[in-house]
Amino acid sequence: MMRERTWRGLAAGVCVVLAAYVLFLVVLAPASLLDVGLRRATDGRLRLAQARGTLWSGEGLLEVRDANGHAIGKDLSWSLQMRALRHRRLDFAVAVDRAGEHFPLSLSMHGVELSDLDLSLPASAIGVAVPRMAPLGLRGEIVLHAAKFSLVDGVPSADAVATWKGAGSALTAVAPLGSYELRLGGVDGSLDATLRTLDGPLRLDGRATWRGSGPLALAATARVDPRYRPQLAPLLRMIAIERGDGDFVLQPGSPLGGEMSRGHGEKP
Template sequence: MRSFRDTLNWLPKRRKRFARTGFAESTLAELAWQRTRSAASRWGGWGVLAGVLYGLVAFAPAGWLARSVASATDSRLLLTEARGTVWNGSAVLVLTGGPGSRDASALPGRFAWDLGLRGAGLELKLRQACCLNGEVAVRIRPGFGRMQIELVPPGTAQAGGAVAQWPAAWLAGLGTPWNTLQLGGVLKLATPGFTLESAQGRWHMSGQADLLLLGASSRLSTLDTLGSYRLSLVGAASPSAATQINLSTLDGGLQLNGAGQWTAGKVRFRGDARAAPGSEAALNNLLNIIGRRQGALSLISIG
């Protein structure tokens, strides 16, 4: 049997072992609680960061979009007096001659937009009372190494009617030679819809678009009206085929004609300008500016 002395010696050891076990359990519980608190803090931090990022995206000021447009166009198209957000805002559209230019021309009224998600891409809805015939949609579908931009005209223009119109005088904001020509008349964009697609840095167009200059005039001519003209872009079904460019005269004393191609991001165009019989004297100065004179012709060459 265990003696009384042995019993006394045994009891402290048991108490120490019990004490050690209780302390360990308490320590493990505290460590677990600290880990839980640390994890909660991390998740809380990520939540705050996500909230901040969402706020930046959802309420990004319209000025950010204005700076992006200016950068992409080398400051030739500006969104001034921008209000709202990137997703829903308005601004005044201004054409300029680029950095350092003193030329600038603004459209009347405000240009408004709504940008939202559509499928795997974005849809940009555009409105402007002076210049857009209803709401014009631009659908943007990004992809790996490619980008697709589709213009969807309002329902009233599905048959190829006018989608937009601008005063020709707006072009004077671009500087030379438009500020010298001081064009009058109306520019119209007519299309049933078209698509621009970029692959490996090369743009391709499918569909058709017509840019018309109606009732054109210029301070360089004594004629009240120079005429009306159509510039047509006709896309091809194959990405490797060129977009055809055709310039024709609808009416008027100044006769413009030409043809060319847009392929691999480059434009090649050859055309000429001439005066209709009886308009030679009134158009002589203008013909000297339009292109290189060759007798009665003024030759136009791009690319």
Template structure:
């Protein structure tokens, strides 16, 4: 009988344990045919799976947005750069028919008289550029077969209400363009219809704009070589130099001088926050008064034998 008593005791203990978990001796719940402990595990696993799926969806959307932004940055169209250049120059420097991207592109360079002007002159061929980030700015490299001496570098840096543009030093001249390009700027250039060439040279030049004021470090010389005009019977007017440099007061000094020629030009001025202020004069060289009389009336305000040039 002892073995029967022990067995009944074990059966009773098992039934009491099952009752505490809500499960009968046959494995069924008092609430129906479900296994309560396993159901709680299944619910926890389902919740974890749903959380993982939600997290994966969030990461998927984040990756898609980042990928789209990166693609937009890498393949930003060249027309965006053309719009920025036009806005910065007051619609006077235009990159027409822009192709490629902001980082590698090409366009036709056009000089215009600004908004509302009907005067515009385009350079032959295409201006090619590459743009790369450099510190807090960018490095721009320009190439144009017709007009640039090899590759010209511009370093652009941005700051708080500050913009700096540095022309990299280069041996020899930097760029050369037909003087007729000036006709796109409007009066008086479109009337003079200058022939000859413009040549820019610089040992290094930095333009820094702060609060509407431009400061210059270095120097640049723009030579007008073998200038001519259909308004006179002379084959050539002469050659001239317009120099741009900083003076002791940190202002941008402008000096116009004659290198040689029948038409004598001279003058100086300042480029400040209010724009360019320039005063100069034009005279006919000895023996050329009659040939240049009509031109002197057009260039500026006539004052006897000279023509007074006033800008700003």
């Protein structure tokens, strides 16, 4: 009996030591592992370049990349908040840009949650993230404020707004085309987006719905002021179906894709 207890105690001790060793290795795991995870999860679209530190405290350059390796990046830093470990989740304080305010990011077995995120990017980032938009040469600035966003157990929820300021395109001399607001909210496990025009000669309005999986359900229209129609109609015909009198209907997946096969100005 004494020998059995001794072996049990020894086995328990070995397990504790091994667990501590594994935890030690995880804590010291290099931040570059985040780049590996992002690259695999996004087919190379998102990368963490110049990663320094560990998984729990580090910094790097978060990049959006296209297939040709062109990238737009933002400085990123993070640190683990140790007090959250007892709740079986990982809470990080994250900052975008070196002088940016930190926002909370929480990871758990159920999903991800964040709040109070402020981010600005050049509009050209849209072309990097969505390659078929790249030939439009989008210009201006995208400013994002996310009061909250979560994807928990496959159920999305959000309260966010993105503003496209001084929107433009390399394919037209009309600048700016306008400023636009995309508001995102979560309803019954789906994300609903509303697009509206703040100002400018090109008016965009629309709605979109995403349920966490499957395609984006999009309905959007564009209207051009009469004096700008000669300059803007050719651009809009590349991404929408013309209905007449300066009205266009934007189609999902249409930019420089399927809708172009109908020909410029050809109506269904």
